[in-house]
Amino acid sequence: MLSHRKPTLSGRYARTAYLFLAPAILFFGVFFFLPIGNVLSTSTRTGPQADRFTGLGNYARAAADPAVHHAFLVTLVFSLAVVAGSIVLGLALALALNQPLRGRVAFRVALLVPYLTSVAIVGLLWRNILDPQLGVLNRVLGELGLPPQEWLNTHPLATIVAVTLWQGVGYTMVLFLAGLQGIPEVYHEAARVDGASGWLRFWRITLPLLAPTTLFVSVMAVISGLQAFGQAYIITNGGPGDATDLFVFHIFQVAFDSRDFGYSSAQSVLLLLVIVAFTVVQLRAGRRGEIQY
């Protein structure tokens, strides 16, 4: 956000400012605003060359297309599960790590490593580990006396949610850790003096004061969950059937397998609107729920 403190350098230096900005104006114009204009205009056209004007035809088609509805529902469930998991697991790990322990840095490194790993590695590795025949997981389960799994067939969506959390939970943990370290110790001290239990202090002090972090984590998790792609492309190929047909994977197939740029562009615009709506609603709700101490 722009600060209210005005920069003191006078307008005499406007020429320098524009000179320094020129490459950025060119870049964002050509690689952001031109594509946004083009995706909007392509979304109103149809045909193999996307050259026949159809107005809102592609949007009407999407509104009546069960495959689009299904992909949207799958993606929504996926995103909400990732949000819930990120918050619960990330906060739990941050609370555990926010104590005077030996090896804190080592734990943090270990938990954060998957976040910096390519989705290609994550996807391929887990596809191998989870494979019912070849995968090492069934051997481990067997040695623990547990029945073998076939989760990618029996619970495909839950499984890719779990893999996504495996990769991303270290990131939310670090965010929550920073949030926890920003809570002044005096609040806890005062509550302790008043005889509040640890559980009560968590609900009445820690959680409310973490609200901005929780809000940020949930906004980020929704945004990244709604545009997940690699999990479907690499691990499940959208299946079995269409059980994990994540929206961006669906758009990708309509665009690059079916070569229907008009229809896929309209779907991109729709998903963008959903993401913007989610973000606005979350920020609004967050602002209303903010608590001042």
Added chain:
Amino acid sequence: MRRALTYAVLTVSALITVVPLLYMVSLALQTEAETLSADPVLWPASPQFGNFAELFERAPFGDFIVNSLIVAGVITLSHLIFDPLVGYVFAKFRFPLRNTLFVLLLATLMVPFFVRMIPLYVMMAGLGWLDSYQALITPFLMDAFGIFLMRQFIQPIPDDLISAARIDGASEMAIYRKIILPQTRPALAVLGLFTFVFQWNEFLWPLIATTTPEMRTIPVGLTLFNQEYFTLWHLTAAGSVILFVPTAVLFLVSQRYFVKGITLTGLR
């Protein structure tokens, strides 16, 4: 008692994140027969370092590595050059349309990549750039996150320093390079590390923008290799190790910067 529970929770969690990655290393060193065994092997009887050589024979993996280095390297360099420059302008200059331009820049944060992927593909096809370094590099030369990060860092630098240098007759470029840039070093380290790692790992665009194996980056080359040779898990794992090692090393030597970077971009 509570402390023991905390250690137990953290240890189990850390094992869950790290052990699969160690198993990837194990797979990379197994024989093909071991990877296909009905009774999966935890660690190979004798490590097969030859798997890496075999991978380079089966796929243009050397090209993948060079492509990844060039693409991630050039994009990182571009961010290090332009993000602080633009951040400096928004932190310290007043000029017509300043707020409008700033809001437009903010707006690009709300534009996920999938919105740009189809028009960028059409644009690159029109330019004849598909399957080239230009196509892989140009869409990511700058981004608003990096610019905001740098702006945050530059704002606290006292304006008096800049005014004094102007009075002494320093050129605008000299002020930027000699006064502003040196103070942003920690932020530049964070920016460089993050940009490199994310571009090194980038998957969707190189998948769309390349058509020949020789132009693929490691993540895409590896995934398509796995689709073609889906039984050769020892080689897929060997490729994964190659893809993983640079980011792991960067992370281990500079994990403080990564943690700082996450909290900086996270809690603006």
